[in-house]
Amino acid sequence: MNARYAVPAAEPQAERSSLEDTVERFRRDGLVVVRGLLPDTERDALRAAAFAGLEAARARGAVMHVPAFPGVDFLLGDLLAVRELGPWEHLFFGDAVQRVVRALLGVPSPVYWGDSSVQFGSGPRGFHKDNAGRLDASHDDWRGPYGLVRCGLYMQDHDRLSGGLKVRVGSHDAPDHSSGRIIDVDSRFGDLVFWNLRLTHSGNARRLRAAPKVALHPALESRLPTWMVCPEPARRVAAFCTFGAPGVHLERYMDYLERRRDDYLPYFLHARRPDEAVPLLGRAGIAFRAPVAGYGERDRP
Numbered sequence: 001m002n003a004r005y006a007v008p009a010a011e012p013q014a015e016r017s018s019l020e021d022t023v024e025r026f027r028r029d030g031l032v033v034v035r036g037l038l039p040d041t042e043r044d045a046l047r048a049a050a051f052a053g054l055e056a057a058r059a060r061g062a063v064m065h066v067p068a069f070p071g072v073d074f075l076l077g078d079l080l081a082v083r084e085l086g087p088w089e090h091l092f093f094g095d096a097v098q099r100v101v102r103a104l105l106g107v108p109s110p111v112y113w114g115d116s117s118v119q120f121g122s123g124p125r126g127f128h129k130d131n132a133g134r135l136d137a138s139h140d141d142w143r144g145p146y147g148l149v150r151c152g153l154y155m156q157d158h159d160r161l162s163g164g165l166k167v168r169v170g171s172h173d174a175p176d177h178s179s180g181r182i183i184d185v186d187s188r189f190g191d192l193v194f195w196n197l198r199l200t201h202s203g204n205a206r207r208l209r210a211a212p213k214v215a216l217h218p219a220l221e222s223r224l225p226t227w228m229v230c231p232e233p234a235r236r237v238a239a240f241c242t243f244g245a246p247g248v249h250l251e252r253y254m255d256y257l258e259r260r261r262d263d264y265l266p267y268f269l270h271a272r273r274p275d276e277a278v279p280l281l282g283r284a285g286i287a288f289r290a291p292v293a294g295y296g297e298r299d300r301p
């Protein structure tokens with residue numbers, strides 16, 4: 001659909017590989033990096049579009065601030081509501097990305113419910129999982145391969161510098177925060193990171209100046225003095241989006257959203273109006289499910 005996206009062929013650690021290999025790594029490790037979905041020549045234009053989207057949202061009162069993270073702008077609404085990202089198919093809604101999402105989920109038509117966002121600045125860190133029944137081994141979430149995937153696009157390089165994603169490899173099969181080797185994902189601009197929502201992970205990784213390839217526990221990272229830490233390459237812009245396969249895991253996730261309704265409502269109210277979102281998603285082969293009444297009612301007119 002959009003020539004700005006390359007067809008994904010390359011993935012972790014620079015070897016070129018097939019979609020089957022991408023799926024195999026995702027099943028084994030709980031995450032996979034697909035390299036070079038966007039060419040480096042798009043970097044400046046895409047960052048500029050994201051910042052233009054931020055300023056447009058600010059003018060409409062659609063930017064949230066959290067006292068604990070004064071340097072972070074959280075854009076309310078979903079990525080489809082950021083019209084400035086339309087030329088990039090709102091990052092995750094074009095053929096090249098959807099081809100991977102369909103393969104990872106093993107369904108012809110992934111479900112989207114407005115869970116996508118973009119953050120500006122350095123935000124929270126700490127190991128967590130994103131699924132509904134996180135540490136409860138008896139929860140439905142822990143039966144069978146998990147049916148929800150989160151995609152992350154970091155609009156700067158994190159292969160040597162701070163600010164990237166930290167994960168525990170293979171921890172998507174363990175209902176705890178202690179299993180799995182810790183790694184800092186060496187994403188570069190244009191790469192997409194896909195992870196199973198059961199995977200233990202932490203954002204805003206800090207790399208040591210003296211040993212940038214040694215991945216630290218997030219509890220230790222937060223206590224490091226600034227002089228010991230590699231800087232971030234530029235103001236961090238990070239976009240995330242979740243898709244699911246129809247099934248019990250998706251149903252439990254919807255129950256979870258209902259329980260945390262107050263936290264998510266501002267995002268959903270500012271999301272792209274369904275009369276515009278549904279045809280757009282339909283063309284990409286994605287099914288839509290509105291998670292709350294009033295979804296999209298504060299989108300731009």
Ligand SMILES: O=C(O)CCC(=O)C(=O)O
Nearest residue numbers: 130164165202203204240
């Ligand atoms: O900030 C990040 O890199 C990760 C954020 C996160 O935990 C998430 O999107 O689920």
Ligand SMILES: [Fe+2]
Nearest residue numbers: 128129130201
């Ligand atoms: Fe997370």
